[in-house]
Amino acid sequence: MSQNSADTANDLNLLSDLVDKAKRAGADAADAVLFESVSLEVSYRLGAREDLERSESKDLGLRIFFGKKQAIVSSTDMTPASLDELLERGLAMAAAMPEDPYCGLADTDRLCTDIPDLDLNDPGEPTPEALYEMAAEAETAALAVAGVSNSESAGAGWGRNRIALVTSNGFSGGYATSSHSLFASVIAGEGTGMERDYDFTSARHGGDLDKPAAIGTSAGQRAVRRLNPRKVESQQIPVIFDPRVSNSMLGHFVGAISGTSVARGTSFLKDSLGKQIFAPGITIVDDPHRPRGLASKPFDGEGVANRRWLLAENGELATWIMDSASARQLGLASTGHASRGTSGPPAPSTTNLYMQPGACSRDELLADIASGLYITELIGFGVNGVTGDYSRGAAGFWIDKGELTHPVSELTIAGNLKDMFLNITPANDLTFRYGNNAPTLRIDGLMVAGT
Secondary structure (H helix, E strand, C coil), X not given: CCHHHHHHHHHHHHHXXXXXXXXXXXXXXXXXXXXXXXXXXXXXXXXXXXXXXXXEEEEEEEEEEECCEEEEEEECCCCHHHHHHHHHHHHHHHHHCCCCCCCCCCCHHHECCCCCCCCCCCCCCCCHHHHHHHHHHHHHHHHCCCCEEEEEEEEEEEEEEEEEEEECCCCEEEEEEEEEEEEXXXXXXXXXXXXXXXXXXXXXXXXXCCXXXXXXXXXHHHHHHCCCCECCCCEEEEEEECHHHHCHHHHHHHHHHEHHHHHHCCCCCCCCCCCECCCCCXXXXXXXXXXXXXXXXXECCCCEECCCEEEEECCEECCCECCHHHHHHHCCCCCCCEECCCCCCCEECCCCEEECCCCECHHHHHHCCCEEEEEEEEEEEEECCCCCEEEEEEEEEEEECCEEEEEEEEEEXXXXXXXXXXCEEEECCCCCCCCEECCCEEEEXXXXXXX
């Protein structure tokens, strides 16, 4: 048995004991969750080492039910005396809480009984020296790009997390994950004409990271390309979203199909289940079991078995994303999307979310645009989840006769997400760099406000 397996077994024993004590003390049901993490991060600037940070934490949450009353208490102190006090406090709080008709543990027939191995934990731990070497290589490559004048910093990091969950209705499981990351952020130009940009890579396993020199070179080139931006006149034009920002559309979509928002009637898609909300051909997938996925997990935050879902299929909205409470409120069953911490109840959340690629290349999306905007950065968050109204600051490049020309900045793009979704055309360049991923996207008819 590996050390992580032994530690997870110890965590499950601790949580099982606490849940059993809650039941013996009169609770109708209970669950307990534990998160343990360790991380190591370094930063490097202008050829010199800057920071070295290591952090470790362990946090436990206990949820107690008396009928339809629930209370949640948490602690970072795992001593027996502290946990006994935590239990007493939780029992007293649960007895005093008002009833919630939708609260409760997940239905037993939906609990995960076969926990898959998703290869989420890289057993190795890098040394600070190795992390510094990666950061140094990335910064050196970035500073070597002609036009780069300064460095904000380069950095590398590693982390490991262990998650354990026990419920009084029969679930007990845990798993470990690791994370590796590297970034470079540099400045191009001089005086008032300076521009900043960055690049990064992240992965569950260190061997899957992009090469440091490639990250640094990309960061430098991105910064130089932004020099001497121009303003544009306000107009209605086609807009292309680069993959580093196109995934924001998925975030707005997920917020609108959250069971919690739908049950409260606060979503602009609350009446759209089974209806066409995207252009035909667009499919959006949530896959919690993607091997080494940045957002993968073998079961959800309530111990429910999770699986791959088509959230939108051929442009039609196929399902809400739900935890047990929001599913009960909607008269449905949990979709295995519960996510949780130690101090609050579960809530719906996606995992490895992505839009399937389209049939044409990025250049083909650009080809017939006489005048348009190619966005590489979005600023602010002016989105109304109730109405779908959308307004955000943006920067990127002007499109002239199908080609990217000069950089542009100080713009605002505006529309309504209902119309924007229906007018999305995806390119065929999907890559998995984030928890949410989308290919290059084209949306026709957006308002761009400039000078």
